[in-house]
Amino acid sequence: MVLKVSDLTIARGGIKVLEGVSFELESGGAIVLRGPNGIGKTTLLRTIAGLQPPLAGRVDADPDSLVYAGHSDGLKATLTVEENLMFWAQVFGKKEISQAIDSFELGRLVNRPAGLLSAGQKRRLGLARLLVTGRPVWILDEPTVSLDTDAVAMFASAVRAHLARGGSTLIATHIDLGLPEAKVLEVGPFRARAAEIDDFDEAFL
Amino acid sequence: MNLNALWAYANPKKFIQATDRVLPWISILAIVSLVVGLVWGFFFTPEDYRQGSTVKIIYIHVPSALMAINAWLMMLVTSLVWIVRRHHVSALAARAAAPVGAVMTVIALATGAIWGQPMWGTWWAWDPRLTSFLILFLFYLGYMALWAAIEDDDTAADLTSILCLVGSVFALLSRYAVNFWNQGLHQGASLSLDKEENVADVFYYPLLVCIAGFVLLFIALVFLRTQTEIRARRTRALLARERMG
Amino acid sequence: MIALLVRDLRLAMRAGGGFGLGLAFFLIVVTLVPFGVGPQSELLARIASGILWLGALLACLLSLDRILALDWEDGSLDLLATAPLPMEAIVSIKALAHWLTTGLPLVLFAPVFGLLLSLPEPGYMPLVLSLLLGTPALSVIGTFGAALTVGLKRGGLLLSLLVLPLYVPTLIFGAEMARRGVEGLDITTPLLMLAGITCGTIALLPFASAAVLKVNLR
Numbered sequence A: 001m002v003l004k005v006s007d008l009t010i011a012r013g014g015i016k017v018l019e020g021v022s023f024e025l026e027s028g029g030a031i032v033l034r035g036p037n038g039i040g041k042t043t044l045l046r047t048i049a050g051l052q053p054p055l056a057g058r059v060d061a062d063p064d065s066l067v068y069a070g071h072s073d074g075l076k077a078t079l080t081v082e083e084n085l086m087f088w089a090q091v092f093g094k095k096e097i098s099q100a101i102d103s104f105e106l107g108r109l110v111n112r113p114a115g116l117l118s119a120g121q122k123r124r125l126g127l128a129r130l131l132v133t134g135r136p137v138w139i140l141d142e143p144t145v146s147l148d149t150d151a152v153a154m155f156a157s158a159v160r161a162h163l164a165r166g167g168s169t170l171i172a173t174h175i176d177l178g179l180p181e182a183k184v185l186e187v188g189p190f191r192a193r194a195a196e197i198d199d200f201d202e203a204f205l
Numbered sequence B: 001m002n003l004n005a006l007w008a009y010a011n012p013k014k015f016i017q018a019t020d021r022v023l024p025w026i027s028i029l030a031i032v033s034l035v036v037g038l039v040w041g042f043f044f045t046p047e048d049y050r051q052g053s054t055v056k057i058i059y060i061h062v063p064s065a066l067m068a069i070n071a072w073l074m075m076l077v078t079s080l081v082w083i084v085r086r087h088h089v090s091a092l093a094a095r096a097a098a099p100v101g102a103v104m105t106v107i108a109l110a111t112g113a114i115w116g117q118p119m120w121g122t123w124w125a126w127d128p129r130l131t132s133f134l135i136l137f138l139f140y141l142g143y144m145a146l147w148a149a150i151e152d153d154d155t156a157a158d159l160t161s162i163l164c165l166v167g168s169v170f171a172l173l174s175r176y177a178v179n180f181w182n183q184g185l186h187q188g189a190s191l192s193l194d195k196e197e198n199v200a201d202v203f204y205y206p207l208l209v210c211i212a213g214f215v216l217l218f219i220a221l222v223f224l225r226t227q228t229e230i231r232a233r234r235t236r237a238l239l240a241r242e243r244m245g
Numbered sequence C: 001m002i003a004l005l006v007r008d009l010r011l012a013m014r015a016g017g018g019f020g021l022g023l024a025f026f027l028i029v030v031t032l033v034p035f036g037v038g039p040q041s042e043l044l045a046r047i048a049s050g051i052l053w054l055g056a057l058l059a060c061l062l063s064l065d066r067i068l069a070l071d072w073e074d075g076s077l078d079l080l081a082t083a084p085l086p087m088e089a090i091v092s093i094k095a096l097a098h099w100l101t102t103g104l105p106l107v108l109f110a111p112v113f114g115l116l117l118s119l120p121e122p123g124y125m126p127l128v129l130s131l132l133l134g135t136p137a138l139s140v141i142g143t144f145g146a147a148l149t150v151g152l153k154r155g156g157l158l159l160s161l162l163v164l165p166l167y168v169p170t171l172i173f174g175a176e177m178a179r180r181g182v183e184g185l186d187i188t189t190p191l192l193m194l195a196g197i198t199c200g201t202i203a204l205l206p207f208a209s210a211a212v213l214k215v216n217l218r
Helices: A041-048 A081-091 A098-103 A117-131 A149-166 B003-010 B013-045 B053-085 B087-120 B126-150 B153-186 B201-243 C002-014 C018-035 C041-062 C066-073 C074-081 C087-116 C121-150 C156-182 C188-217
Strands: A005-014 A015-025 A031-034 A058-063 A064-070 A137-141 A170-173 A183-186
Touching: A005 A041, A015 A058, A015 B003, A015 B201, A031 A041, A041 A058, A041 A064, A041 A137, A041 A170, A058 B013, A064 A117, A064 C074, A081 A098, A081 A117, A081 C002, A098 A117, A117 C018, A149 A170, A170 C002, B003 B013, B003 B087, B013 B053, B013 B087, B013 B201, B053 B087, B053 B126, B053 B153, B053 B201, B087 B126, B087 B153, B087 B201, B126 B153, B126 C121, B126 C156, B153 C121, B153 C156, C002 C087, C018 C041, C018 C087, C041 C087, C041 C121, C041 C156, C066 C074, C066 C087, C066 C121, C074 C087, C074 C188, C087 C121, C087 C188, C121 C156, C121 C188, C156 C188
Parallel strands: A031 A170, A031 A183, A064 A137, A137 A170
Antiparallel strands: A005 A015, A005 A058
16 A cells, blocks of 8 residues: 545635545555546645645655646746756656656657647656656646547556556546546545534634 | 633634623723823823923824834734634734734824924934834735735735744844944934933823723724624635535 | 756746846946936945945846746646655755846946946945845845745735845845945944844745745645
């Protein structure tokens, strides 16, 4: 087990959105989070990644095992593909980026400034960042946005290779990734019930 | 009294109930002591042999200047309470005190200018005290602007309380820096405002009453404004929940 | 950490304006002052050190919102926050990069601008020394302001309102040191005070900046 979420309650903008979220992620396992827009998938992933504190419950994971990829790729338009990747590799104490470039077929683009890439190419570069960090647990928020069918397949095979290496991943997505081995976790049942109005407490509700 | 019992008022509902009970009394006391102090001070004290009747502005100037500084100190304490114990009422009290403190600073500056005109022949001089108060006013402005700019209430409370902490250190630094700076310019303060020492007893007692009046007025205003902030916060929370469905 | 510094410097050079913009602004201020107060060199000589300090401060202020806003917009800050770097280190490196691209060029070119404002001979060393000691504090304080306002759409004006009062002690001691230098007076006291403020700021303020940034990232 590389990630254990127990009885997690999270809030967005001071309003409870999900409560009692519990699941475990095994080494080599994949979990796909599903649920309607606005239910709190992004907030859940950011909480697990340690970007915001939960209201209650706990996230058990080695903090040095997680890598998070959000809606934006964190790319610098004036740096080349190679420089962008190299920067993130160095931040995570790594030097090797060629495998990541191959996996997402960025070879032809290495010397192109990231600002000149198409939306899909940028996303591929953003996902390639996951590989260079060398971290085993990927926390991914809508990783396939602006990817075409081929690129989605490319992404799926990168994830599969990652799982085969003993890595694991937690993905929030709306589309079918073509990863039948992934467990699906519906977030809907964890939707927080609104507090009673009479209960005029610290939270002002 | 057990000091821990004080924390019960960190609950918004308890706070509103408790302050509702004492607010009328504090307000009445504030008005009474202000009226007594000001009337006493303005009409029943002799005129200063040097400064004439202009000295009587002291009854507004000194209390407002005191409150300008003490309001910031109160904000510092409530900010610390918010950071350490996460009581929302504390953060909202800091927010409520800021405009009051800012107005006190303006009153102190304005009355100082009105007093200074006949005394020094100028509305404004870059005296260390005047300058420090101007800087304090800037700190109030920044603090209030930051509260106003951030939508999420808890985020705003966190950021403003850290700003209050950092600001306090820099305000203190500025106070000493300004002292040093003016000395460097004027070779000793010719426009000394150190009047506490040379205030005679006749002026002293009405001044004390006025100070008490200003303190009570400040407490009443902060209680009232904190209540308003709590209710506004509750409205926002209810609206937000409605939007969430 | 070095990777982050190298990246920020590289970005400043590539995006253009990183090094140049602050300097150009400084030059414009220095050019405009004689238009405002008149060209008499005795008058200019008297106010030169103050103008140069004010110009440096404003040039610094001009580029503050770029310290963190760009990384915020493209999501880099989120990713950096989850990287194995403490937030305190990130904000310190950001401040250092800002100083290297804005403060240091100002320090290096200050003598040239002093020439334009007919700064008296004995004033050059104290001026450069005071800027060298003071501008790092400006960058660190500015990073705190940038961290406070990073999530705001139009944070620029608010940033100035928050940061300028915090600049007061640095400005007072820095300008005082430069002025005393011009008048040939002893500069030890303002020098020590300025150095103390800068050291204290560098040592302590990154903790506040990091705390504020973490709040803004949630």
